[in-house]
Amino acid sequence: MTTTGRDLTHPAPEPFHLAALPLRNRLAVAPMTRVSATPDGRPTAQMVDHYRESASGGFGLITTEGIYTDTTHSQGYFNQPGLVTDQHVEGWQAVVEAVHSGGAAITAQLMHAGAISQGNSRGFQPIGPSAVRPRGQMMVDYGGAGGAWVCPERCRQAISTT
Numbered sequence: 330m331t332t333t334g335r336d337l338t339h340p341a342p343e344p345f346h347l348a349a350l351p352l353r354n355r356l357a358v359a360p361m362t363r364v365s366a367t368p369d370g371r372p373t374a375q376m377v378d379h380y381r382e383s384a385s386g387g388f389g390l391i392t393t394e395g396i397y398t399d400t401t402h403s404q405g406y407f408n409q410p411g412l413v414t415d416q417h418v419e420g421w422q423a424v425v426e427a428v429h430s431g432g433a434a435i436t437a438q439l440m441h442a443g444a445i446s447q448g449n450s451r452g453f454q455p456i457g458p459s460a461v462r463p464r465g466q467m468m469v470d471y472g473g474a475g476g477a478w479v480c481p482e483r484c485r486q487a488i489s490t491t
């Protein structure tokens with residue numbers, strides 16, 4: 330209740346069930362790329378601290394940054410985390426434990442960069458549903474070269490195995 334007598338009750342700070350997942354409130358962190366994993370995609374101590382801070386800040390749910398899902402074409406930029414190898418899983422376990430100890434839930438955003446991959450630490454070229462060069466330019470802030478995107482020429486062949 331405010332000094333003017335208006336009722337400010339709102340469901341956002343109240344506990345909530347997202348399907349079977351109990352949340353302490355409805356406040357969620359959107360996925361935000363951080364470019365701070367190791368070159369081979371392992372989550373770092375810096376990432377553990379970052380996600381822990383969001384959890385201790387009171388959010389109910391935290392969505393991770395976009396995570397690549399294979400060790401071939403899915404990576405979108407250098408220093409992006411993956412969730413493929415045992416080392417990746419181990420790194421994310423530390424993040425999850427930090428978030429849970431801060432009282433929040435966490436979901437993983439799994440992504441395949443497709444044609445707009447601008448950095449792949451294993452050297453794979455981008456693939457996409459069609460061999461069309463994306464408009465615009467690669468983003469330097471994400472480790473891209475800054476020039477035109479690469480045309481995903483191998484798409485049809487590679488998609489069948491992705």
Ligand SMILES: Cc1cc2nc3c(=O)[nH]c(=O)nc-3n(C[C@H](O)[C@H](O)[C@H](O)COP(=O)(O)O)c2cc1C
Binds near residue numbers: 360361393438
């Ligand atoms: C630095 C930064 C990194 C982002 N990284 C991702 C990402 O990894 N995955 C994603 O789906 N969206 C990403 N986004 C988009 C945010 O999730 C988006 O801005 C958020 O959903 C808010 O959307 P709105 O501006 O439409 O409210 C990013 C945004 C920013 C500012």
